[in-house]
Amino acid sequence: MSTTKPEQTAPAVVAPPLELAGDELLVVDDVKKHFPVTRGIIFQKEIASVKAVDGVSFTLKEGETLGIVGESGCGKSTLARCIMKLLEPTAGRIIFEGRDITNLSRAEMRPVRREMMMIFQDPYASLNPRKRVGFIIGEPLQVHGIGSDSEIKRRVQELLEIVGLNPEHYNRFPHEFSGGQRQRIGVARALAINPKLIVCDEPVSALDVSVQAQILNLLKDLQRDFGLTYVFIAHDLNVVRHISDRVMVMYLGHAVEIADRDALYAEPKHPYTGALMSAVPLPDPDAGRARKPVVLQGDVPSPINPPSACWFHPRCPRFHAGHCDVETPQLRPLGVEGHVAACHYPLEGWPLTEEEFRGSGAQLPPAADRDE
């Protein structure tokens, strides 16, 4: 089931070679997306490439929610766009409903697009300010030629009701709505053609907490009522925990840990996941101040010139010289069934004190030469 690798680099990181049960809605197999960096005006020469997504694999069953977390620049949005085929993946395969859609042409993609929709981050930028809400929500129906004008109108009003807006606001413009209401419009648009899969790219990041709760509750209700499958991208670990069944942690274009929600949050294995979790502020003054966050040094390195071997080694508190910077760790099973992480020195337990987190024999990573 594994694919041939197009080029050298580190050995393929294939989450234990994809075993398909046959009932997966979506299979992402070793997907890569490299953006060329060119120099020269007339004779453009490719001098490097940004490895935005560099070999990510996962499977998703119908009705499941996969949460994807990571810092900005880790490639989570690029991955989402590859899944939607809004970007052409450089390598790898995307299998949707058992059909390889990686190399389909635009025309061939069209029927597939009826099954997958996307909700975007910014409810201000993702709605056309000159179009009425009725048109915005009904557009997917028109594009796919579903229903007559009056049928579309009825469907749009039904959708407005489903997402908790007043159906009489059919003729309003986006600017007449608040941020939370706009995001509901985005959700209604995504639901219009009854898709199976919805890719949500940071759908609540731009919203106030109380509005965020409304949208999260709505997404959960819709999943229950319509059996939707979500790929839910966010940088907020609390939000991802709330909505996901399984969670994938990304760092620099790679999946560093994948596990069931409960397993991941109870016992993270990868030091990066641990650092992320310890950095989340807790809304509890006693518990929050009692624990000490693992403060990572420096910033995420540039994906143009990523660190050798383990991508996380320049910032890792568990860095072992001569191992972590030489041998690339593979995603391997750790802990309970279905829990995989790519680390030579996974965390032994959770929560850990600062010393335990560092582990024995760890050295200070050579971070100084990599801070830009």
Place this chain on the structure above:
Amino acid sequence: MALLEVNDLKTYFRTDDGVVRAVDGVSFSVDKGQTLGIVGESGSGKSVTCLTIMGLNPKRTAMSSGTALWKGEDLLTTTPKRLREIRGNEIAMIFQDPMTSLNPVHKIGDQLAEAMRLHEDVSKKTARARALELLKAVGIPRAERRLDDYPHQFSGGMRQRVMIAMSLINNPDLLIADEPTTALDVTTQAQILDLMKRLQDEFGSAIIMITHDLGVVAEVADDVVVMYAARVQEEGEVRNLFKRPNHPYTWGLLGSLPRLNQDVERLVQISGQPPSLLFPPKGCRFHPRCSYVMPICSQTEPELADVPEATGHHRVRCHLDQETKDHEAAKLIEGTLAEAS
């Protein structure tokens, strides 16, 4: 005497549609070395409160009343010249967006030095040395070389560090941070909060932290003010507020947060939208969205009153009886409030 004492502060803006009451009678005080968190949704008036204190509202449309006593001196009535002396020197501000608050065409080192030379008669060399010292203090690697870099050469977290360095360059007594970590990733946020705490220990500055993230408030604040629709709805010591919240709006805010250490099937949601500040609701400003609303709530606005049996400072503006409040607060802490409502 408190370092900053704000009393019955009001800021109204004249607009074409009428008068917007952005801040409507807000009082609080900050002592030396203390951290005050101001929490609320967008449009609750938290940022305008701080802009008013700093005298940064547009002169033509804004009207303010009340007092903001800075070491006994009223900032609202003092001269623009005196305000300029205080601003950036005794009181410094960190803005939300590090991408837009630095000048893109000047080098970081020059921008830092300028902030110092505006307030103190020092040579360029001294100012540059001080800029370097601060860049090192906020943890920017190879600070000597980065002094001559432009803002676009820094990442978001690094730029926010530069902003913090700039705000600290004159050793301010009070630092007003308006959503300083909202635009940042969690790991960077942890770095910045850690840095602010360390600098506070070192320089003894007071901090006003404006945020909508209750997690951040719980971690750094000593006192918390919860604002809703231009008014303070609840205030008190951080433990009182998180362990025994007394206002339905605070319950909504706390309950709408998904948490790492708690499983809830549904989040508490505050229904409806925040009210327009052109025509704020009569009576309690929260009553149109409150699930505990009583007839009296739409008639008279409750006073900001002391919470009975509170250890330390804790005041709330709500008509509900204490028994119900304690009962509901306990349910919230257990995470069962959402199923009930």
